[in-house]
Amino acid sequence: MPKPVRLFAALALAAGLIAAGHSSASAAGGTFQQVTGFGSNPGNLAMYSYAPAGLPAGAPLVVALHGCAQTATDYYDDSGWPKYADLYGFAVVFPQTDAANNSLSCFNWFDSTKDTRGNGEAASVVQMVAKAEALYGSDSHRVFVTGLSAGGGLTADLLADYPDMFAGGAVDSGLPAQCATTETAASGCQYGSQNLTPAQWGDKVRASDPGYTGPWPRVAIWQGTADTTVQPVNGTELRDQWTNTWGIGQTPSSTASLPGGTTLTSYDDASGNPAVQLYSINGMGHGLAVDPGSATNQCGTTGAYFLSAICSSYYTAQFWGLAGGTTGTGLPAPTGLTVSGTTATSVSLTWQPVSGASSYDVYRDGTQANASPVTGTTYTDSGLAAGTSHSYTVAAVDASGNVGTQSAAVTATTSGGYTPSCYTTDNYDQTVAGRAFQSGGLTYATGSGQAMGLWNVFTVHTLEETAPGYYVVADSGCPA
Incomplete structure (x- = not known):
């Protein structure tokens, strides 16, 4: 056609x-x-x-x-x-x-x-x-x-x-x-x-x-x-x-x-x-x-x-x-929400303070995670399963208990999950194995899409599988 x-x-x-x-x-x-x-x-x-x-x-x-x-x-x-x-x-x-x-x-x-x-x-x-x-x-x-x-x-x-x-x-x-x-x-x-x-x-x-x-x-x-x-x-x-x-x-x-x-x-x-x-x-x-x-x-x-x-x-x-949502009081969303650490069962978070906030609410996967008010700008979410991922946001709360706008989300994965694997071979074999794909004669890592050069048997790279089906170029050392 x-x-x-x-x-x-x-x-x-x-x-x-x-x-x-x-x-x-x-x-x-x-x-x-x-x-x-x-x-x-x-x-x-x-x-x-x-x-x-x-x-x-x-x-x-x-x-x-x-x-x-x-x-x-x-x-x-x-x-x-x-x-x-x-x-x-x-x-x-x-x-x-x-x-x-x-x-x-x-x-x-x-x-x-x-x-x-x-x-x-x-x-x-x-x-x-x-x-x-x-x-x-x-x-x-x-x-x-x-x-x-x-x-x-x-x-x-x-x-x-x-x-x-x-x-x-x-x-x-x-x-x-x-x-x-x-x-x-x-x-x-x-x-x-x-x-x-x-x-x-x-x-x-x-x-x-x-x-x-x-x-x-x-x-x-x-x-x-x-x-x-x-x-x-x-x-x-x-x-x-x-x-x-x-x-x-x-x-x-x-x-x-x-x-x-x-x-x-x-x-x-x-x-x-x-x-x-x-x-x-x-x-x-x-x-x-x-x-x-x-x-x-x-x-x-x-x-x-x-x-x-x-x-x-x-x-x-x-x-x-x-x-x-629309429960905001005029308090802005906290900025700088960061995952400061993880263990097999916990995720620790930090963020920047919001003027006028008396406390903060932390949300895991859309549901409030804290049982009592968080008065500082740090929080550790515990009791999680190993090797699991969660999305977090945080919102400021004023003295009357009104909740402001939630922050941009961050994602954290507890430890004890996937073990990285490393594969060193030419671009042709990486593609045949499904760890990479070729487009227009060039090779790209599956998942990350990182460029690997020409699709042939002469160009060799090391790929690290950092998550199931997700590969990154790791020529400088694997696992990274």
Whole structure:
């Protein structure tokens, strides 16, 4: 078939051909509905939204973009975002495209007339944000955007186009911002490395809104290691792009193992808060990671390209600091939350003090961990299982007991878990063994996506498996 048709077909499969017939539904206390009259709508999109009943003014806002051949209703039903809107207190906008814009209802992440600042679909999404802020009284400083596949590509573009609007984003099985500016170039982004330096990737962000100097959005990147539609190297390129934009380098500040064979690498800003996080899911193909269940850290419905692994929406919400909900008193989120130590059964945390705080609450995996008020800026969470990972946030509490906004999340893993293994051989054998993958004649470590050079039997590297299915280059010594 012609190249454009192949491209759209691949993206349609990537986003999931969800069966027709979904209907709008009410979650716990709120209603999913279409919103009209949100602006001139140059991108010809439809706007849908969900807000919990009784949502007060000043709550956050999330924009969630579906993939090809999907609808806003599909994403509402299966992604898990309504659960956390109810739990944490925020509104969600679900933009929708259709076949009139793209033959397979893909967002046009590769078209510079539609995905750049002030133009087309990007401008329509911005108009939806303004409409939602007016409808729900949303906090304009806590607007976030996330998307799957083609929706993930447009998410990255929006973060680059409007860093003044979005406080954070999450790109799920998506592409770097402005990776392609034409339809014919899009498949090259999907299937191979663009061989750009981090600075060149960062320049694409900086050029999207010339003159803007920050603060930059905090970016979560979700990528399956077995994705053959949007190759895993895209996760690495997204990491390179946004760490360079932040000016923080590509060396992880921390690495942790999460459920579903997921390895999290975090890249902290100058204050010690995660600015960029890469979630690499071992063995997962192309889709949105979900984990059906009733636990706080479980969400979503499995189906075509809604893949059972880990609840990506939960961890993204934690990363953005949404778990603070709308109970805030004006006390800001604590900064500098850091894992100061771990044992087989405990995690120790520290953070910076907040003016006006009389105590602090610490949250583990979305649930309060401290049984009594924490009056200092340190806390040790004990009684944990060995080799387990947990996400932590902290919130300031005033003298009346009112809880402020929760901090950005950090992840910690107790000791006694996975034992690293080391493998030294040529790039060809590393690839055959599944410890690496090749793209465009070059080799990359599975999980971390680190470059290893040419795919041949002459180039030799040592790889360390730091978590199940996650490998890093360890030529200088293994285990590190």
